[in-house]
Amino acid sequence: MTSRVLFVSPAxxxxxxxxxxxxxxxIDDVGAARARAAAGSLPPAARVLTSPGVRCRQTAEALGLDGARTPELGAWDVGRWRGLTLDEVGATEPEAVxxxxxxxxxxxxxxxxxxELCVRVGHWLDGARDFDGRTVxxxxxxxxxxxxVHALGLGAAAFWRLDVPPLTVTELSGRSGRWNLRLGRHLAASDTPSPR
Known part of the structure; x- marks a missing residue:
């Protein structure tokens, strides 16, 4: 049994x-237009999930996806820093940053x-390994x-070394207790769905 999870980042x-x-x-007008143009570029999925956040739900909708809100895949809780820029926080709390x-x-x-974020998402991913089929x-x-980080068994410090641009797909395929990574690709109207 192989489970495939295609993580799509928001517009x-x-x-x-x-x-x-x-x-x-x-999402902004440019992001919405790009997501609408990419609708249909993802392969068929047995299930579609979204983070409960507004921009993830709007991106899914623009892509033509009807996804179930999944709190375990919700945004990172950054507490009282929510809504601030890193520069703003760095100016007032440089030692904390x-x-x-x-x-x-x-x-x-x-x-x-x-x-804690890596553990939360990793716990969800461990459960997804038992799902036979494709999840978007x-x-x-x-x-x-x-x-x-979780799928590759990296230390949590590697989290800061990974960049995830808007409207990209990162695919994990799991079998026999391990995950393989297919690095992110941009969603675009010209993309052809992978037959896998």
């Missing part, structure tokens, strides 16, 4: 463009640490990063 939004911690904003970036167990914002999940970039 662009003001928060993504400004490097702002997710504040629940909607330095600690947060250096220590995967640190959560000076009062939300989840990198380690529209989730925040940090959820994709956490899934890759």
């Amino acid at each position: 662009s939004s003001p928060s993504l463009r400004q490097a702002r911690f997710d504040d629940g904003d909607a 330095a600690r947060w970036l250096a220590d995967p167990d640190s959560a000076p914002h009062g939300g989840e640490s990198v380690h 999940a529209v989730v925040e970039p940090e959820v994709v990063r956490a899934a890759v």
Whole structure:
């Protein structure tokens, strides 16, 4: 039995463009147009899931996907930093930011640490390995990063070394207790669905 999970990152939004911690904003017009143009470019899936966040739900809708909201794949809880840019937080709490970036167990914002995020997403991914078929999940970039860290058995510090651009697909295929990674690709109207 092989399980395939295609993680789709959301279309662009003001928060993504400004490097702002997710504040629940909607995707922007450019992102919505790109997502609509990419509708139909994903292979058929046995199930479709979305992060409960607005931009993930809107991206799924623009892609023509009807996904079930999945709290386990929700956005990273960054506590009181939500809605702020990293520069804004760095200007007022430079020591906290330095600690947060250096220590995967640190959560000076009062939300989840990198380690806790990776554990949460990893727990969901472990359960997904038992699902025979393809899952498409529209989730925040940090959820994709956490899934890759878990799937490859990387240390949580590797989380900061992974970039997930808007409207890209990162595929994990699992069998026999391990995951293989197919690196992200951009969704575009010219994409042809993979037959796998």
